[in-house]
Amino acid sequence: xxxxxxxxxxxxxxxxxxxxxxxxxxxxxxxxxxxxxxxxxxxxxxxxxxxxxxxxxxxxxxxxxxxxxxxxxxxxxxxxxxxxxxxxxxxxxxxxxxxxxxxxxxxxxxxxxxxxxxxxxxxxxxxxxxxxxxxxxxxxxxxxxxxxxxxxxxxxxxxxxxxxxxxxxxxxxxxxxxxxxxxxxxxxxxxxxxxxxxxxxxxxxxxxxxxxxxxxx
Amino acid sequence: xxxxxxxxxxxxxxxxxxxxxxxxxxxxxxxxxxxxxxxxxxxxxxxxxxxxxxxxxxxxxxxxxxxxxxxxxxxxxxxxxxxxxxxxxxxxxxxxxxxxxxxxxxxxxxxxxxxxxxxxxxxxxxxxxxxxxxxxxxxxxxxxxxxxxxxxxxxxxxxxxxxxxxxxxxxxxxxxxxxxxxxxxxxxxxxxxxxxxxxxxxxxxxxxxxxxxxxxx
Numbered sequence: 001x002x003x004x005x006x007x008x009x010x011x012x013x014x015x016x017x018x019x020x021x022x023x024x025x026x027x028x029x030x031x032x033x034x035x036x037x038x039x040x041x042x043x044x045x046x047x048x049x050x051x052x053x054x055x056x057x058x059x060x061x062x063x064x065x066x067x068x069x070x071x072x073x074x075x076x077x078x079x080x081x082x083x084x085x086x087x088x089x090x091x092x093x094x095x096x097x098x099x100x101x102x103x104x105x106x107x108x109x110x111x112x113x114x115x116x117x118x119x120x121x122x123x124x125x126x127x128x129x130x131x132x133x134x135x136x137x138x139x140x141x142x143x144x145x146x147x148x149x150x151x152x153x154x155x156x157x158x159x160x161x162x163x164x165x166x167x168x169x170x171x172x173x174x175x176x177x178x179x180x181x182x183x184x185x186x187x188x189x190x191x192x193x194x195x196x197x198x199x200x201x202x203x204x205x206x207x208x209x210x211x212x213x214x215x216x217x
Numbered sequence: 218x219x220x221x222x223x224x225x226x227x228x229x230x231x232x233x234x235x236x237x238x239x240x241x242x243x244x245x246x247x248x249x250x251x252x253x254x255x256x257x258x259x260x261x262x263x264x265x266x267x268x269x270x271x272x273x274x275x276x277x278x279x280x281x282x283x284x285x286x287x288x289x290x291x292x293x294x295x296x297x298x299x300x301x302x303x304x305x306x307x308x309x310x311x312x313x314x315x316x317x318x319x320x321x322x323x324x325x326x327x328x329x330x331x332x333x334x335x336x337x338x339x340x341x342x343x344x345x346x347x348x349x350x351x352x353x354x355x356x357x358x359x360x361x362x363x364x365x366x367x368x369x370x371x372x373x374x375x376x377x378x379x380x381x382x383x384x385x386x387x388x389x390x391x392x393x394x395x396x397x398x399x400x401x402x403x404x405x406x407x408x409x410x411x412x413x414x415x416x417x418x419x420x421x422x423x424x425x426x427x428x429x430x431x432x433x434x
Contacts, residue, residue, distance in 0.1 A: 037255045038338045039359025091339035121255045122308035141358040142256030
């Protein structure tokens with residue numbers, strides 16, 4: 001008897017991600033897969049973005065965390081639907097987890113679904129979940145060497161949000177260096193310099209998201 | 218014909234880690250496994266620690282990164298031996314990688330070996346490398362919710378270095394909350410509040426490391 005072997009766990013995931021993508025397409029939902037280190041500001045960016053866009057765009061959020069439902073509770077307070085995935089130790093979300101979570105939403109009502117991945121600059125980049133676009137946040141206290149050290153995530157991201165620019169006077173970090181390295185890894189990447197704490201720079205980001213969804217319709 | 222299956226990749230790793238540990242014991246080397254998010258300050262802490270202790274303690278450093286040898290070069294400039302491991306995509310170091318790297322050192326000359334793990338709050342905690350002790354860094358811009366969201370690493374760490382306290386006036390982060398949650402997860406954890414940028418608070422850390430090594434001899 002032959003033992004069947006899944007040769008490539010990434011290939012198996014890609015098949016499920018592709019099915020998710022077809023489902024999102026059928027419902028005309030734009031899906032962003034948001035990745036970053038722990039504490040770079042994913043949930044803060046979503047809070048701000050929801051506040052600004054929820055009257056014009058129907059937004060759903062899937063929160064990925066090892067455990068706890070802290071982030072989904074923060075998001076739910078902003079008045080949009082949020083589903084928390086607890087990975088139970090796994091360092092990234094995968095297509096199957098998203099398929100399960102999506103069943104909690106009324107898909108006909110959504111225009112935008114944002115998947116907030118587990119805080120991790122490595123593993124989430126390897127697993128598609130069915131998104132239209134991967135985007136990432138780098139916060140300036142993390143340092144300007146991160147594109148060189150974690151190139152896969154930067155190379156796959158179509159937008160890079162450089163967050164916590166209000167801390168630039170107090171840290172050793174060159175935004176120019178980040179811009180240069182990120183643009184080499186992902187040619188044409190959209191870069192936004194923002195502070196989710198003060199609100200600085202977020203208008204350009206809101207406009208870009210809104211245009212993505214309009215262009216899709 | 219039976220197909221042998223390694224039932225638990227963690228068990229296989231633990232066996233190699235145990236062999237590493239015996240080797241370190243034979244040479245009377247104290248081994249720290251240093252973990253954190255990307256950009257929390259692992260390399261900066263090591264630079265400061267080497268400057269302060271290298272005249273009294275023989276230190277070796279193993280640097281773990283996805284790719285690049287940027288960190289090992291920073292460390293080598295401080296005048297101690299450093300070996301870079303490139304994991305080629307893997308999100309953590311394991312026992313086998315450390316066994317390979319250790320062959321580059323003259324073990325009879327070392328008192329302290331620090332393994333700087335890949336920047337990641339999740340996966341490195343699951344893989345022993347043969348260390349005496351796991352320790353971790355959390356930087357205050359990452360936020361005070363991290364113990365709740367990444368409990369495994371906090372629960373395994375015998376020391377927690379809270380770094381970048383010079384940024385406390387500019388971020389929303391309660392050191393008290395971090396202390397409380399970390400102490401619940403790892404009772405008796407040693408906590409140091411430091412700034413590797415300004416040097417504040419590092420004396421207590423240096424003394425603690427020196428005492429660990431003296432007590433071992």
